[in-house]
Amino acid sequence: SQTIHQWPATLVQPVGSPLSLECTVEGTSNPNLYWYRQAAGRGLQLLFYSVGIGQISSEVPQNLSASRPQDRQFILSSKKLLLSDSGFYLCAWSIGNTGELFFGEGSRLTVL
Amino acid sequence: AQKVTQAQTEISVVEKEDVTLDCVYETRDTTYYLFWYKQPPSGELVFLIRRNSFDEQNEISGRYSWNFQKSTSSFNFTITASQVVDSAVYFCALSEAWTGRRALTFGSGTRLQVQP
Numbered sequence: 001s002q003t004i005h006q007w008p009a010t011l012v013q014p015v016g017s018p019l020s021l022e023c024t025v026e027g028t029s030n031p032n033l034y035w036y037r038q039a040a041g042r043g044l045q046l047l048f049y050s051v052g053i054g055q056i057s058s059e060v061p062q063n064l065s066a067s068r069p070q071d072r073q074f075i076l077s078s079k080k081l082l083l084s085d086s087g088f089y090l091c092a093w094s095i096g097n098t099g100e101l102f103f104g105e106g107s108r109l110t111v112l
Numbered sequence: 113a114q115k116v117t118q119a120q121t122e123i124s125v126v127e128k129e130d131v132t133l134d135c136v137y138e139t140r141d142t143t144y145y146l147f148w149y150k151q152p153p154s155g156e157l158v159f160l161i162r163r164n165s166f167d168e169q170n171e172i173s174g175r176y177s178w179n180f181q182k183s184t185s186s187f188n189f190t191i192t193a194s195q196v197v198d199s200a201v202y203f204c205a206l207s208e209a210w211t212g213r214r215a216l217t218f219g220s221g222t223r224l225q226v227q228p
Binding site: 036 | 145156157158203207216217218221
């Protein structure tokens with residue numbers, strides 16, 4: 001069966017520091033991969049999605065970036081965090097055209 | 113552009129009450145999918161149901177039921193005889209079937225609190 005893991009689960013970082021969140025999927029090949037952000041008390045905002053290795057589409061211009069170095073690995077990065085980057089980050093995967101997403105456990109980022 | 117609206121920010125009910133969560137969507141596509149997800153306090157989103165735009169039959173799964181009405185662009189979710197374990201944030205989402213984007217657009221969520 002397919003599983004998805006992301007880490008770290010919790011992160012507290014100072015403003016201006018770098019960020020790296022990792023996500024891996026097991027049990028499937030060539031999935032579509034996604035990074036969503038959920039700000040406190042708000043809905044989910046799509047940040048990036050990828051349909052293949054090295055293929056990244058950005059939904060919202062910001063100081064975050066994403067990379068897909070391997071088929072089942074998706075990384076969210078920042079060179080310098082802002083206070084507004086605080087939130088709950090969710091990685092997800094999907095297969096096919098129906099759009100059904102399966103989510104990881106989430107990473108809670110607090111920028112101080 | 114597609115849009116999902118969940119007008120109810122927060123609902124509080126007492127255990128065993130029935131509760132309906134509203135979802136209204138906008139899309140220009142004729143082929144699309146609608147979803148409901150549950151987000152318990154742990155944070156992980158749990159998939160509940162997917163419906164495609166050609167299937168307007170209502171669906172029931174245990175205490176959960178979904179009412180899809182294309183005429184009003186609504187996809188409402190009803191929990192019958194609610195339980196404390198139903199307390200969570202519920203998200204409605206939309207996917208347009210033929211765009212390369214293949215990503216879900218989520219509503220802002222409805223927080224359901226079931227009191228014992």
